[in-house]
Amino acid sequence: MSSDRTGRPGAAAAVVVGGGLAGITAALTLADSGVRVTLVEGRPRLGGAAFSFQRDGACGDLTVDNGQHVFLRCCTAYQWFLDRIGASDLVTLQERLDVPVLDAGTGRLGRLRRQSLPVPLHLAASLTGYPHLNPVERVRAGRAALALRGLDPEDPALDDTTLADWLRGQGQSRRAVEALWDLIGIATLNATAEEASLGLAAMVFKTGLLSHPGAADIGWARVPLGELHDGKARAALDAAGVRTVLRGRVGEVRPAPDGRWQVGLHTGPGAEEQLDTDAVVLAVPHREAHGLLPDGALEDPAALLKIGTAPILNIHVVYDRPVLRRPFFAALSSPVQWVFDRTEHSGLTGGGQYLALSQSAAHEEIDEPVSALRARYLPELERLLSPARGAGVRDFFVTRERTATFAPAPGVGRLRPPARTRAPGLYLAGAWTATGWPATMEGAVRSGLSAAREALSRLGRPVHPDHGQSALESHERPPSGHRPDPDTTPAPLRRAGGEANEEGAA
Numbered sequence: 001m002s003s004d005r006t007g008r009p010g011a012a013a014a015v016v017v018g019g020g021l022a023g024i025t026a027a028l029t030l031a032d033s034g035v036r037v038t039l040v041e042g043r044p045r046l047g048g049a050a051f052s053f054q055r056d057g058a059c060g061d062l063t064v065d066n067g068q069h070v071f072l073r074c075c076t077a078y079q080w081f082l083d084r085i086g087a088s089d090l091v092t093l094q095e096r097l098d099v100p101v102l103d104a105g106t107g108r109l110g111r112l113r114r115q116s117l118p119v120p121l122h123l124a125a126s127l128t129g130y131p132h133l134n135p136v137e138r139v140r141a142g143r144a145a146l147a148l149r150g151l152d153p154e155d156p157a158l159d160d161t162t163l164a165d166w167l168r169g170q171g172q173s174r175r176a177v178e179a180l181w182d183l184i185g186i187a188t189l190n191a192t193a194e195e196a197s198l199g200l201a202a203m204v205f206k207t208g209l210l211s212h213p214g215a216a217d218i219g220w221a222r223v224p225l226g227e228l229h230d231g232k233a234r235a236a237l238d239a240a241g242v243r244t245v246l247r248g249r250v251g252e253v254r255p256a257p258d259g260r261w262q263v264g265l266h267t268g269p270g271a272e273e274q275l276d277t278d279a280v281v282l283a284v285p286h287r288e289a290h291g292l293l294p295d296g297a298l299e300d301p302a303a304l305l306k307i308g309t310a311p312i313l314n315i316h317v318v319y320d321r322p323v324l325r326r327p328f329f330a331a332l333s334s335p336v337q338w339v340f341d342r343t344e345h346s347g348l349t350g351g352g353q354y355l356a357l358s359q360s361a362a363h364e365e366i367d368e369p370v371s372a373l374r375a376r377y378l379p380e381l382e383r384l385l386s387p388a389r390g391a392g393v394r395d396f397f398v399t400r401e402r403t404a405t406f407a408p409a410p411g412v413g414r415l416r417p418p419a420r421t422r423a424p425g426l427y428l429a430g431a432w433t434a435t436g437w438p439a440t441m442e443g444a445v446r447s448g449l450s451a452a453r454e455a456l457s458r459l460g461r462p463v464h465p466d467h468g469q470s471a472l473e474s475h476e477r478p479p480s481g482h483r484p485d486p487d488t489t490p491a492p493l494r495r496a497g498g499e500a501n502e503e504g505a506a
C-alpha cells in the first residue's frame, strides 16, 4: 500500500482520480470523515477546467483565467465548497441580480434586475421596462416564465425535446429568444435554445429565476481562479491530511481479488506507482472515465461516449485606457456575448483595462485563427463601447476550451450515470454525472459530495455533519448562512457594499 501522511493507520483508504472541483470535493469529504485519501491529478495543478495561468506577453506578467467563471446565489454547494477551502472572502456576490444588456445595433442599454418582491414579481418590473423587447414580446415572455413553473425538469419527456421547440410553442419570437432566453441560456447551459435539452433548461430557469428571488444573483471570484481552486484547495487538502499526487496520470483501475481496488499511475518517465485501496472515486471527464472503467462497472459504458462536448472561447483584450465602467455586461445584436473586466484579478500593470469576452457554445469560432477573431471582435467592441474607439490595444489573445463542458443536448439525461457503479467500491464524480445540473462548478461539487457519500456508506463511515447534506438539498430553498440575501436577511447581517450599478452607458 502507498505511504500516506494522514497518521490514521488502519483507517479505510480511498483514491480519488482527478483534481477538478469534483475530485477535490470528494477527497475533502472523505478525509473529513476519517478516510485516508490519496488524490491523483494528471496535471501539475489542481482545479481541472477552472484554472489560471501566467502569460508573459505584451503587458508583462499577466494572470489569466482560462475562462471567466461565474456562479449564482442558488449554487449552494459551490458556496459550501468555497467555505470549506477558506475562500468565501475571495468572491463577490451581487446584492441583487443586475445584468446590463447593451444592444450593439441600437446602442440602447437595458437592465435585467430584480426587485425586492416575491417570485415571480421580483422580475416583473424589469421585464416590463426591458427595452430590447416590444410590449407584446414582454407579455409573452412573462407568460412563458409562468408556464415554466409547471414543468418538471426530471420528467424524462422534457429531455426528448429542445428548449427552442418549447419556446416556439409559447409564442416566443426570434428576438425574444435572442434578447432573453439565449442571453441567459447560452451562458449557463453552453448551448443555444436550439441545441439544449428542455429538461436541463427548465432546471436552470426554474432554479435560477423562479425558486427564490435572490437565486440568480451573480457571483464571481475577485482573485484568479487558480488562487481558489489550486492554492486554497491544496492548502485545505493538506490540512485535512489528504496525500495529493500531481503529475500522476492514472492508467488503470482494477478490482483486487480481496474485494479491494488497485490503481496504477504514471508519475514521470518510467515511474509507476500502484495504490491499493478500499474505494475509488473516478472524478475525470466522461471520456477518460470510459477508458478507466473496469468491465461490468456500468450496464452500458458506451453511453458515456455518446455524451457530446461543447466549446467555450475566451477573447482577451488589454486596452491602454479604461473603456468599461462596469464589472460586466451582456451584448445583443453582436457576436459578442458577455464581457468582463479582468483588470483587478490579473495584476495588470502599466495602466489600461483588461477585458475578457466569454463566448459560449462557440462551435463555429473555436478553431478560427487569432487574426480572424481580432478582425471581428475589436470593431465589435468599438461598436459597443465608445471609449474603445480611440483606445490602443496593448495585447490581444485567445484561450480555447474545445471540450469545456458536456453538451446539454436532448437525450443527455439518459446518458449521465449516477455516482454509484455496479462495482462495489467504485464511484463516479464529475459535472457530467447525473446531478440534474448542467456542466457547472455547482454540478461538479454536488457530484463530488454524492460520490463521497456513496463511498462512505460502503465503508461504514458516517458523513461528517458539515459535509454538504444541506448544500445538496437546499438549492430549491432560500440559501442561508454565510452569503446572506438582502431580501431575507436583517440589515446588520448583510455583506457591506455590493456592486455599484450606476446608470448610463456601459
Ligand SMILES: Cc1cc2nc3c(=O)[nH]c(=O)nc-3n(C[C@H](O)[C@H](O)[C@H](O)COP(=O)(O)OP(=O)(O)OC[C@H]3O[C@@H](n4cnc5c(N)ncnc54)[C@H](O)[C@@H]3O)c2cc1C
Binding pocket: 017, 018, 019, 020, 021, 022, 023, 040, 041, 042, 043, 046, 047, 048, 049, 050, 066, 067, 068, 069, 070, 071, 248, 249, 250, 251, 283, 284, 285, 288, 312, 313, 401, 403, 404, 405, 429, 430, 431, 432, 439, 440, 441, 442, 443, 444
Ligand atoms: C472556459 C470555461 C468556462 C466555464 N464557465 C463556467 C461558469 O461560468 N460557471 C460554472 O459554474 N462553470 C463553468 N464552467 C464549467 C466548470 O468549469 C466545470 O463544469 C467544472 O470545473 C468541472 O469540474 P470537474 O471536477 O467535474 O471536471 P474537471 O475540471 O474536468 O476535472 C477533471 C480532472 O481530472 C484530471 N484527469 C483526467 N484524466 C486523468 C487521469 N487519467 N489521471 C489523473 N487525472 C486525470 C484532469 O486533468 C482534470 O484536472 C466553465 C468551463 C470552462 C472550460
